[in-house]
Amino acid sequence: DAGVIQSPRHEVTEMGQEVTLRCKPISGHNSLFWYRQTMMRGLELLIYFNNNVPIDDSGMPEDRFSAKMPNASFSTLKIQPSEPRDSAVYFCASSPWAANEKLFFGSGTQLSVL
Amino acid sequence: TQLLEQSPQFLSIQEGENLTVYCNSSSVFSSLQWYRQEPGEGPVLLVTVVTGGEVKKLKRLTFQFGDARKDSSLHITAAQPGDTGLYLCAGAESGGSNYKLTFGKGTLLTVNP
Numbered sequence: 001d002a003g004v005i006q007s008p009r010h011e012v013t014e015m016g017q018e019v020t021l022r023c024k025p026i027s028g029h030n031s032l033f034w035y036r037q038t039m040m041r042g043l044e045l046l047i048y049f050n051n052n053v054p055i056d057d058s059g060m061p062e063d064r065f066s067a068k069m070p071n072a073s074f075s076t077l078k079i080q081p082s083e084p085r086d087s088a089v090y091f092c093a094s095s096p097w098a099a100n101e102k103l104f105f106g107s108g109t110q111l112s113v114l
Numbered sequence: 115t116q117l118l119e120q121s122p123q124f125l126s127i128q129e130g131e132n133l134t135v136y137c138n139s140s141s142v143f144s145s146l147q148w149y150r151q152e153p154g155e156g157p158v159l160l161v162t163v164v165t166g167g168e169v170k171k172l173k174r175l176t177f178q179f180g181d182a183r184k185d186s187s188l189h190i191t192a193a194q195p196g197d198t199g200l201y202l203c204a205g206a207e208s209g210g211s212n213y214k215l216t217f218g219k220g221t222l223l224t225v226n227p
Contacts, residue, residue, distance in 0.1 A: 042219035056213070103215070104159075105156025107156055
């Protein structure tokens with residue numbers, strides 16, 4: 001299995017632009033998570049999907065952030081408009097069942113908003 | 115929100131030394147996980163501890179869950195450069211949503227050859 005695949009690996013954009021991050025979870029995994037990692041705050045859960053349905057989006061910072069999971073093999077995280085404070089590493093992770101079983105993380109997208 | 119404090123934040127040692135890193139909270143967790151993250155990659159799960167007082171060994175790594183399930187430690191014997199990385203602990207909420215993991219900020223370990 002190729003593991004969780006994220007794209008792009010790096011994204012540099014200007015403030016105000018739209019950013020779309022992509023994730024392909026491990027086949028057969030029912031749960032998908034988007035996390036953001038910064039030095040100041042560590043890893044923060046943004047949103048959790050189960051069977052393609054958003055279950056908890058309470059970690060999404062504000063309305064500029066949105067996430068979709070149109071099918072079991074694809075998810076997107078969109079930031080529109082982007083701001084410099086959104087600069088971070090964004091991780092997608094998938095799990096066979098509940099999070100306390102095991103999380104498989106992708107390699108992340110390093111986002112820089114100038 | 116349940117918080118996990120990890121210490122030390124940074125640790126630099128020589129190859130062959132032993133070390134212990136800690137993960138502490140005032141909250142009770144139903145289980146606790148340890149991950150290692152290498153530069154440019156996502157965290158990779160090392161172990162999950164579930165029972166208070168539980169000890170698990172993974173080669174030179176020994177993980178312990180506190181009796182009250184509020185804290186944990188990771189001990190590495192005879193550290194090697196390949197052990198270099200960010201060690202993260204993550205606790206699963208007790209009695210709450212079974213999908214939420216609270217992550218500590220990690221201990222950045224550097225093992226010098």
